[in-house]
Amino acid sequence: MPHDPIFGSISRRSTALPEALKLPMVAGTTDTMLEFALRQRLAPEGLPEHALGRMESLVLQLARVQNGTSIEFDLLAFDSPQLVVFAADHGIADEGMSSMGPSMTEQMVMQLLRGQSPVNALAASHGFDLTVVDAGMAKPISPPNDTRLRGALLLRKIAYGTRNVLLGPAMSTAQAVSAVHAGMDVVRHLPGNVIALGDVGVANSVSAALLLSRLCGVPLVDAFSRDDAEARNLDDSQHVQRVEKLSAAAARHRHAISPFEALAALGGFEIAMMTGAMLQAASERRVVLVDGYVAGAAALVARGLCPDVVDYLVFTHRAADVGHRLLLIHMQTQPLLDMGLRIGQGTGALLAWPMLLAAQSLLER
Structure with a gap:
């Protein structure tokens, strides 16, 4: 196996963002006085300090997010929660990097629109409106002729799938800028103050692995592990071949070091749109529920563009x-749940939603 290019010498570094990229302003939420007051409410006299453990941390985070107005904070309020699933295809799938066929992205999108996916049941149960966004699927798609649709379809296609990263950058700079802006625009036109982000796409975890490796220095053999969903049905030699292809792709784009450069060279249209969606939602002080590995890769890029x-x-x-476990370590965060999920589409985000409702209840007593 070739030496992992993440550890090779880098002769050029470029961190300047394209002039065409217009990012929203995101304010940090640090508020020590609010935290002190809420800790008193959460732990009445007689209870030990931090009795609620990580639940206390969740309450404080949500309260800080919603304390951005001149009105004194009292209770958490969740209005018109939205689930947005971004769908796209990846050119590197042509290299046999996924066990799923090229038509699976379209099939999964149609299942979401018809209410046939597990996340549809969760969205209906928790009152989430579902929007599926065609960020860059390989085929044209239109809403099915069905009056019982369970979700809305937005056509924001940047291109018919990204390019094969073994042959060139996944996206041009202009395409990456357009995708980030499109994600911002999607959120801008949705109601509510809570947004859950999910994804659909063949080989999207490959892009997530490449971004994790590039932005956090994780070896590709760990970022794209033998135990991961895309590799668990392979024998050892087949998995080695896949990692070698990823190493070759990473070497080809070794100068794409900054978060935006890495996104354009190695990412996907759905990852770029989720990046924009996160930034826009944060600028509007919305709570953002981040789902799995692919959404986590978007969070890495968004953090690089705007740490707050x-x-x-x-x-x-x-x-x-x-790779997702390593990503969370690099993000220095503890997720709410650990259930071994191998499905995206925002399923994990909606499974965790009752934890946010519990946080809301803790401040109502």
């Missing part, structure tokens, strides 16, 4: 992917 965005991100679960 992490104040608004609730990492809802730890997926079965080894």
Whole structure:
């Protein structure tokens, strides 16, 4: 196996953002006085300090997010929660990097629109409106002729799938800028103060692994582990071949070091749109529920572009992917759940939603 290019010498570094990229302003949420007051409410006399453990941390985070107005904070309020699932295809899938066929992205999107996916039941149960965004699927898609649709479809396609990163950058700079802006625009036109972000796409975890490796220095053999969903049905030699291809792709784009450069060179349209969605939601002081590995990769990029965005991100679960566990470590966060999920689409985010409702209840007593 070739030497992992993440550890090679880097002769050029470029951190300047494209002039065309217009990012929203995101304010940090640090508020020590609010935290002190809420800790008193959460732990009445007689209870030990931090009796609620990580539940206390969740309450404080949510309260800080919602304490951005001149009105004195009292209770948590969740209005019109939204689930947005971004769908796209990846050119590197042509290299046999996924066990799923090229038509699976379209099939999963149609299942979401028809209410046939597990997350549909959770969205209906918790009162989330579902929006599916075609960020860059390989085929044209239109809403099915069905009056019983369970979700809305937004056509924001940047291109018909990204390019094969073994042959060139996944996106041009202009495409990456357009995708980030499109994600911002999607959120801008949605109601409510809570947004859950999910994803659909063949080989999208490959892009997540490449971004984790590049932005956090994780060896590709760990970021794209033998135990991960995309590799668990392979024998050892097949997995080695896949990691070698990823190493070759990383070497080809070794100068893409900054978060935005890495996104354009190695990412996907859905990751770029989720990045923009996170930044826009944070600028509007919305709570952002981050789902699994792919959404986590978008969070890495968003943090690189605007560090304060992490104040608004609730990492809802730890997926079965080894890379996702390493990503959460680098984000220095503890997710709300650890259930070994191998499904995206925002499923983990909605499974964790009752934890936020519990946080709300703790301040109502």
